[in-house]
Amino acid sequence: xxxxxxxxxxxxxxxxxxxxxxxxxxxxxxxxxxxxxxxxxxxxxxxxxxxxxxxxxxxxxxxxxxxxxxxxxxxxxxxxxxxxxxxxxxxxxxxxxxxxxxxxxxxxxxxxxxxxxxxxxxxxxxxxxxxxxxxxxxxxxxxxxxxxxxxxxxxxxxxxxxxxxxxxxxxxxxxxxxxxxxxx
Amino acid sequence: xxxxxxxxxxxxxxxxxxxxxxxxxxxxxxxxxxxxxxxxxxxxxxxxxxxxxxxxxxxxxxxxxxxxxxxxxxxxxxxxxxxxxxxxxxxxxxxxxxxxxxxxxxxxxxxxxxxxxxxxxxxxxxxxxxxxxxxxxxxxxxxxxxxxxxxxxxxxxxxxxxxxxxxxxxxxxxxxxxxxxxxx
Numbered sequence: 001x002x003x004x005x006x007x008x009x010x011x012x013x014x015x016x017x018x019x020x021x022x023x024x025x026x027x028x029x030x031x032x033x034x035x036x037x038x039x040x041x042x043x044x045x046x047x048x049x050x051x052x053x054x055x056x057x058x059x060x061x062x063x064x065x066x067x068x069x070x071x072x073x074x075x076x077x078x079x080x081x082x083x084x085x086x087x088x089x090x091x092x093x094x095x096x097x098x099x100x101x102x103x104x105x106x107x108x109x110x111x112x113x114x115x116x117x118x119x120x121x122x123x124x125x126x127x128x129x130x131x132x133x134x135x136x137x138x139x140x141x142x143x144x145x146x147x148x149x150x151x152x153x154x155x156x157x158x159x160x161x162x163x164x165x166x167x168x169x170x171x172x173x174x175x176x177x178x179x180x181x182x183x184x
Numbered sequence: 185x186x187x188x189x190x191x192x193x194x195x196x197x198x199x200x201x202x203x204x205x206x207x208x209x210x211x212x213x214x215x216x217x218x219x220x221x222x223x224x225x226x227x228x229x230x231x232x233x234x235x236x237x238x239x240x241x242x243x244x245x246x247x248x249x250x251x252x253x254x255x256x257x258x259x260x261x262x263x264x265x266x267x268x269x270x271x272x273x274x275x276x277x278x279x280x281x282x283x284x285x286x287x288x289x290x291x292x293x294x295x296x297x298x299x300x301x302x303x304x305x306x307x308x309x310x311x312x313x314x315x316x317x318x319x320x321x322x323x324x325x326x327x328x329x330x331x332x333x334x335x336x337x338x339x340x341x342x343x344x345x346x347x348x349x350x351x352x353x354x355x356x357x358x359x360x361x362x363x364x365x366x367x368x
Contacts, residue, residue: 004248004250004257004330006250006255006256006257007250007326009255015202015203016200016201016202016205016207017200018199018200018207018209018223019199019209019221019223020223021200021207021223023200023202023205023207025202025203026252028250028252028326030250030326030327031327032326032327034326034327035326036326037203038252039202039203039204039205039252040252040253041253064188065302066188066190066191066212066214067301067302068210068212068222068223068224068302068303069224069225069298069300069301069302069303069304069305070298070301070304070305071190071193071305072190072301073188073190074298074301111343111354112349113349113350113351113354114253114254114258114349114350114351115299115300115350115351116253116299116300116350116352117251117253117254117256117258117349117350118249118251118252118253119252119253120253120254121253121254121255123349124351142191142212142214142216142218142220143214143215143216143218146188159295159359165296165297165298165301165307166297166298166299166300166301167297167298167299167308167351167352167354167355168300168351170295170297170351170355170358170359171351171354171355171358174354174355174358174359174362175343175354175358178358
């Protein structure tokens with residue numbers, strides 16, 4: 001890893017901007033002299049969180065939420081952006097309260113992932129939540145999220161669901177199972 | 185799934201556009217009457233592919249590639265967009281030749297994933313490649329990709345690498361291992 005000399009950023013420029021998003025063009029010179037323009041999403045680099053919340057030893061909660069990119073409802077774990085001033089743990093506890101109406105007595109960090117790092121800078125911290133207790137916070141969703149309870153015994157069936165496709169939810173599921181099997 | 189009535193798209197508009205990317209604002213009315221504007225990346229919806237290429241029964245090939253979003257080199261599996269007219273299998277064979285210099289005598293479809301479907305419409309098909317043979321095609325990368333050989337015996341160590349974080353690569357790795365353990 002240390003062998004790779006990072007390309008030099010010759011110029012950065014915001015080339016397109018919407019209400020929520022900014023696209024940045026960066027002119028790069030790679031260590032072999034080749035120059036190339038890349039585009040990436042420019043943002044606050046606000047991290048995100050995702051939680052696999054267990055309601056008992058075997059069963060966990062998924063939510064079904066509208067996904068505008070696919071224009072369909074998608075099944076996945078509760079997730080959201082970290083607000084300014086929040087830690088990842090605090091954001092995970094808040095999102096859990098907003099999206100499924102629970103706090104977690106125990107919140108364990110599972111892994112940190114990135115998403116399409118060629119375009120995005122943000123990291124997502126994955127958590128597993130246990131010892132849930134009812135506590136609801138109002139969220140900013142336009143409609144209540146449908147909750148779906150699933151069992152560890154039926155993971156193959158979950159992986160076959162046509163609306164359970166998000167790479168970060170799949171990674172969270174399989175990392176959680178790997179951690180369980182290693183007694184983590 | 186069928187219970188969720190999709191929000192009605194009241195209006196769509198490209199609100200920002202760069203050389204490569206377009207941001208679309210969509211005005212939605214949810215089935216409960218709430219109206220909300222979402223933004224998403226608008227594109228050709230070209231799918232993508234990723235391949236876990238095995239050079240023998242135990243060892244597979246990763247590549248280390250510059251990721252502009254993070255401005256760092258990231259470790260992951262060979263991947264790329266499906267070109268117009270290509271099948272996912274053809275794209276996987278081409279990317280393998282371009283990025284690591286091999287064709288796959290056997291290419292098995294592992295899973296299909298999405299990435300941040302609230303913003304993106306594209307699917308990525310994950311493959312496992314076996315029976316590799318040397319065959320190089322020129323790629324469009326600005327520099328040759330560093331190749332890294334890893335063993336199935338050292339997956340925990342791979343998951344601990346600070347530059348192996350991409351959710352789709354992690355999903356591909358763990359889905360491949362799950363498939364192996366089920367004799368798939």
